[in-house]
Amino acid sequence: MSRVIIKRSLIVITGLFIGGGFLTACGGGGEESQLVRAFFQASRFNDRSTVGNMSMVFFPPEEEGIASSPSIDSMQEEQRVPLRMQELSGDLVGAREAEEAFREEKRMYQDENEEAIGRVIEAQRAEEDITGADEEVQGMWNNLVDEERSYAQKVSDATVELQRAVQIANASVFDPSNPIDVTAYDGDIVTKDLTVTVSIEKDGSSSDRTMVMTIQKAEIRGGEGDELVDSRWIITAIE
Numbered sequence: 001m002s003r004v005i006i007k008r009s010l011i012v013i014t015g016l017f018i019g020g021g022f023l024t025a026c027g028g029g030g031e032e033s034q035l036v037r038a039f040f041q042a043s044r045f046n047d048r049s050t051v052g053n054m055s056m057v058f059f060p061p062e063e064e065g066i067a068s069s070p071s072i073d074s075m076q077e078e079q080r081v082p083l084r085m086q087e088l089s090g091d092l093v094g095a096r097e098a099e100e101a102f103r104e105e106k107r108m109y110q111d112e113n114e115e116a117i118g119r120v121i122e123a124q125r126a127e128e129d130i131t132g133a134d135e136e137v138q139g140m141w142n143n144l145v146d147e148e149r150s151y152a153q154k155v156s157d158a159t160v161e162l163q164r165a166v167q168i169a170n171a172s173v174f175d176p177s178n179p180i181d182v183t184a185y186d187g188d189i190v191t192k193d194l195t196v197t198v199s200i201e202k203d204g205s206s207s208d209r210t211m212v213m214t215i216q217k218a219e220i221r222g223g224e225g226d227e228l229v230d231s232r233w234i235i236t237a238i239e
Helices: 010-018 020-025 030-044 085-112 114-125 133-173
Strands: 066-075 079-082 187-202 205-222 234-238
Touching: 030 066, 030 187, 030 205, 085 114, 085 133, 114 133, 133 187, 133 205, 133 234
Parallel strands: none
Antiparallel strands: 066 187, 079 187, 187 205, 205 234
């Protein structure tokens, strides 16, 4: 199955927070096995609300088939990287400030060369040759437009990276009785790949399928005594 990474809306993430106790009720075999069994049990009934309590991806039975009897064949060692929440927040602020400074520079040049820029734009639209002093304006203006796109892309990339980190952290640590602002914390994102085999029933036949499930959780410390905040594994990708 092709890699599936689906960004969920705040509504679905909220469903995960409220339903956090679901996994505790699933017995046996360790936290990872509980998560895998619960995920496929909810998926076989296309129960997206319950799936949203534990996962950022779906396994729709109408497309993938009905999965049963999941087993974990192997577990990769945990990979740990800094959460970098505050760093990512700072990167986004810096990217926005740099973009705004550049836009002010571009506005100044545009104000100083408004007529020439107008001629250049009209000539480019009409696919006419540009000659004389307007050639220099054309080169400068086109460079400024390209640079503006580059600054906008940097802001977009920084936004996506921060949102991704916030999304995983929120999903992993949220407690309705003790909500926290994860952007105020630093810690680690822990990632583990599970090789899982399930029995798939589809189109009247049954076969085993082996897949890799990526699970992640945030480990952050805060509050009095710098205690570790409770967190749980979230399925973030299947391939």
